[in-house]
Amino acid sequence: MSEQTIEYPYLVAPAVVEEFQRKGFVVTKDVFTPTKLGHYASAVDAEVALRTADDVRGVDEKTTYEQSFVQCMRLWETNEVVRNLSCDASLAGIGAQLLGVDGLHLWQDQALYKEPGGRETDPHQDQTFWPIGNANLISAWIPFDAVTFANGAMAYVPGSHKVGGLKPVDITHSTQPYDILGDPALAGAAPEWVSVNPGNIVWHHGFTVHQAAANTSPNLRRVFTVVFVAAGSRRTKPWPAFPLDRAKVPVGGLIQGDGLPVVWPAAKQQPSAPKLLGVPVGPQFRLDG
Numbered sequence: 001m002s003e004q005t006i007e008y009p010y011l012v013a014p015a016v017v018e019e020f021q022r023k024g025f026v027v028t029k030d031v032f033t034p035t036k037l038g039h040y041a042s043a044v045d046a047e048v049a050l051r052t053a054d055d056v057r058g059v060d061e062k063t064t065y066e067q068s069f070v071q072c073m074r075l076w077e078t079n080e081v082v083r084n085l086s087c088d089a090s091l092a093g094i095g096a097q098l099l100g101v102d103g104l105h106l107w108q109d110q111a112l113y114k115e116p117g118g119r120e121t122d123p124h125q126d127q128t129f130w131p132i133g134n135a136n137l138i139s140a141w142i143p144f145d146a147v148t149f150a151n152g153a154m155a156y157v158p159g160s161h162k163v164g165g166l167k168p169v170d171i172t173h174s175t176q177p178y179d180i181l182g183d184p185a186l187a188g189a190a191p192e193w194v195s196v197n198p199g200n201i202v203w204h205h206g207f208t209v210h211q212a213a214a215n216t217s218p219n220l221r222r223v224f225t226v227v228f229v230a231a232g233s234r235r236t237k238p239w240p241a242f243p244l245d246r247a248k249v250p251v252g253g254l255i256q257g258d259g260l261p262v263v264w265p266a267a268k269q270q271p272s273a274p275k276l277l278g279v280p281v282g283p284q285f286r287l288d289g
C-alpha cells in the first residue's frame with residue numbers, strides 16, 4: 001500500500017496506529033468539531049425517537065438485553081444526515097489506517113443509547129456474531145456525551161484481538177452468556193476502562209473483548225457506532241447474517257453489494273441507501289418473504 005499518495009482527511013499518528021495494533025483498541029482525538037457532532041447527534045436522536053416512538057416501557061420493564069441499551073440499527077439506510085456520518089471520509093480513513101488496509105466497506109451502524117438505570121453490557125467479541133471468519137473488522141464507538149465509568153464507559157481487554165475468535169457470548173441472554181473473561185486464552189488479562197469526551201472516538205478490533213459499565217447517572221448515554229470490514233473479505237459460513245443475505249453473498253463470496261458500500265477510499269458521491277431495507281424485528285432486520 002503506497003501511503004505517500006493517499007490523502008487522509010484525518011491523519012492518524014504512527015504511535016496511535018501502533019497502539020491500536022498492539023492493544024486492539026485506541027482513542028482518536030478531535031475527529032469531529034462540536035458543531036459537526038451536534039448536527040450528527042440531532043439526526044441520530046431524531047431517528048431513534050422515530051423508531052422507538054411506540055415503546056413506552058421503563059427500563060425495568062424491558063428484557064435483560066434491552067436493559068443494556070436502546071439499540072437502533074442501520075440508521076444510515078433511512079436518514080441522509082446519519083448516512084453522512086456513517087460514510088464520513090474522516091471516519092472511514094481512520095479505520096483504514098488503524099487496520100492498515102486499502103479499502104473498507106460499511107458493515108453496519110447503530111445507536112446504542114444506555115438509559116439511566118441501564119445495566120452493563122456483557123463482555124464479548126463482536127466478530128464471532130457474524131459468518132465472516134477472520135475478516136479484518138473495526139468498530140468506531142462515537143459518544144455524543146462525555147462517557148465515564150458512571151454512565152456506561154467501555155472497557156477493553158488489551159491484546160485480546162490477537163487470540164482470534166473465542167466462544168460467542170449470547171449477550172441477548174436467551175441462553176446463559178459465556179464467561180469470556182474467564183477464557184484461558186485471555187490468561188486473566190484485566191479489561192481497561194476508557195473515559196471519553198465527545199468529539200473523540202474509541203476504536204476496537206472485531207476480536208477485541210469488550211464490555212460496558214451500567215449507567216448509574218440520571219442521563220441517557222448516547223453512543224453511535226459504525227463498523228467497517230476490510231475490502232476483499234469473504235463470507236465463511238452459511239448461517240444467516242442480514243447484510244450478507246440481503247446482498248446475496250454466498251459462502252466464499254466477497255463481502256460487497258447493496259447495503260455494503262465501499263466507504264474507503266471515499267467515493268466522490270455519497271453511497272446510496274440499499275434498495276431493500278428489510279423488515280425490522282426489534283433492532284434486527286429480516287428479508288421479506
Ligand SMILES: O=C(O)CCC(=O)C(=O)O
Binds near residue numbers: 126139152
Ligand atoms: O455501548 C455499549 O454498551 C456496548 C457497545 C459494544 O458492544 C460495541 O460497540 O461493540
